[in-house]
Amino acid sequence: MINPEQFRFFAEMVKEHSGIALVKGKEYLLESRLNELAKILGLKDIDALYKKAKFQMTPRLKEQIIEAMTTNETYFFRDQxxxxxxxxxxxxxxxxxxxxxxxxxxxxxxxxxxxxxxxxxxxxxxxxxxxxxxxxxxxxxxxxxxxxxxxxxxxxxxxxxxxxxxxxxxxxxxxxxxxxxxxxxxxxxxxxxxxxxxxxxxxxxxxxxxxxxxxxxxxxxxxxxxxxxxxxxxxxxxxxxxxxxxxxxxxxxxxxxxxxxxxxxxxxxxxx
Ligand SMILES: C[S@@+](CC[C@H](N)C(=O)[O-])C[C@H]1O[C@@H](n2cnc3c(N)ncnc32)[C@H](O)[C@@H]1O
CATH class of the missing domain: 3.40.50.150 (Vaccinia Virus protein VP39)
Incomplete structure (x- = not known):
């Protein structure tokens, strides 16, 4: 479960680099997307991802976190x-x-x-x-x-x-x-x-x-x-x-x- 400090840390980072505003109430979204990313990166959980991001951040990791938080929903001739x-x-x-x-x-x-x-x-x-x-x-x-x-x-x-x-x-x-x-x-x-x-x-x-x-x-x-x-x-x-x-x-x-x-x-x- 993501704690308030972790939520604040990731939400600020995402806002600063992409403009995407993760307001209170979006904890579940952040948590599910970042848990998935943690798995891909071979990390135990979101807590391990938080520690890596806080103390060993790299441009690639930042990019992966932002990518994880984008919603790419689209389809051909959307809305017609x-x-x-x-x-x-x-x-x-x-x-x-x-x-x-x-x-x-x-x-x-x-x-x-x-x-x-x-x-x-x-x-x-x-x-x-x-x-x-x-x-x-x-x-x-x-x-x-x-x-x-x-x-x-x-x-x-x-x-x-x-x-x-x-x-x-x-x-x-x-x-x-x-x-x-x-x-x-x-x-x-x-x-x-x-x-x-x-x-x-x-x-x-x-x-x-x-x-x-x-x-x-x-x-x-x-x-x-x-x-x-x-x-x-x-x-x-x-x-x-x-x-x-x-x-x-x-x-x-x-x-x-x-x-x-x-x-x-x-x-x-x-x-x-
Ligand atoms: C829901 S999709 C919309 C795609 C398409 N325009 C459509 O209407 O079907 C939103 C897209 O915005 C992109 N996006 C989010 N923040 C962005 C930013 N700061 N700069 C450029 N693209 C961004 C996401 O990566 C995602 O692919």
Whole structure:
């Protein structure tokens, strides 16, 4: 059983490095995730992990603790309506706006294992053949190294492809390899996977036209959320769109971002 001092120690560390706020009442979550990590590391229990973290911390151990505390839940075309909004309204508008430069930049911020950015890639391939001779990039970032390498490999289990992915798209864009389904080169081409912490500097991220930052701000407190949203808006092009998760409130979004709704989908457009 985790004691209050251990909870405080791990919660502070996780908050400082990832922004994830583990408030009182989340002891069970911390305990079950860290017990699992202790087992993987060959340690007896959470108490042994606490002692190692307190007196023999290494960058790798810190990373493993943060990874253990991230929730990587995701699936293809999550919520469906934001992807309908992208297909019917947002991408067509951005194509008109960017016609002269023939470039379109997406960013899936906190992309987990890649289902979200691959869903975008499928929409582009299915519905916007004219973009074939544009510069299209889908930058996909996440704090979790494990999630990013899985996304980069584009290798999904049967259970994962059963979640949200229509069979027609599975057959068209994935190849079966043993027990796995692997995305084809066409889907992979615009992808730029990269490990990145939203709490740190956004290195190499700029001029974004469409940003999806979904189901990650829920883990942060008000001030962290506000800081991250301000930084995201700074790297967006004028007229660009931001999509958040369905349950997420845009607390701290600068006034340059205007609310827009397309059917059931609410998103935010930058002035300009
Ligand atoms: C619940 S998943 C959401 C994935 C995807 N956006 C979706 O909606 O399906 C949340 C992701 O946020 C990532 N995350 C948590 N804290 C982060 C941070 N500080 N910087 C970047 N990613 C973070 C986690 O690793 C996890 O993969």
């Amino acid at each position: 309506h934001p992807f309908d909004a992208l297909r019917k309204h947002i991408i067509p508008e951005m194509i008109e706006r960017n016609a002269a430069k023939k470039s379109l930049k997406f960013w899936s911020a906190a992309c987990s294992t890649g289902q979200e950015p691959y869903s975008i890639s499928m929409i582009i391939n299915e519905h916007f053949p004219a973009l074939a001779n544009w510069q299209v990039s889908i930058t996909a970032t996440d704090i979790s190294k494990q999630a990013i390498s899985k996304g980069m490999a584009g290798r999904f289990t049967q259970v994962e492809v059963n979640r949200g992915l229509p069979i027609t798209l599975l057959i068209k864009y994935f190849k079966q390899q043993g027990a796995f389904w692997v995305v084809n080169e066409k889907l992979k081409r615009p992808m730029r996977f990269k490990q990145m912490n939203l709490m740190g500097p956004f290195i190499g991220i700029n001029g974004m036209d469409i940003v999806l930052c979904r189901y990650v701000l829920i883990y942060f407190d008000h001030d962290t959320k506000k800081q991250i949203l301000e930084k995201i808006v700074k790297v967006m092009n004028p007229g660009g769109y931001l999509l958040l998760g369905a349950t997420e409130t845009p607390v701290g979004l600068p006034p340059s971002m205007k609310r827009k709704s397309f059917g059931r989908s609410v998103c935010w457009q930058k002035d300009g």
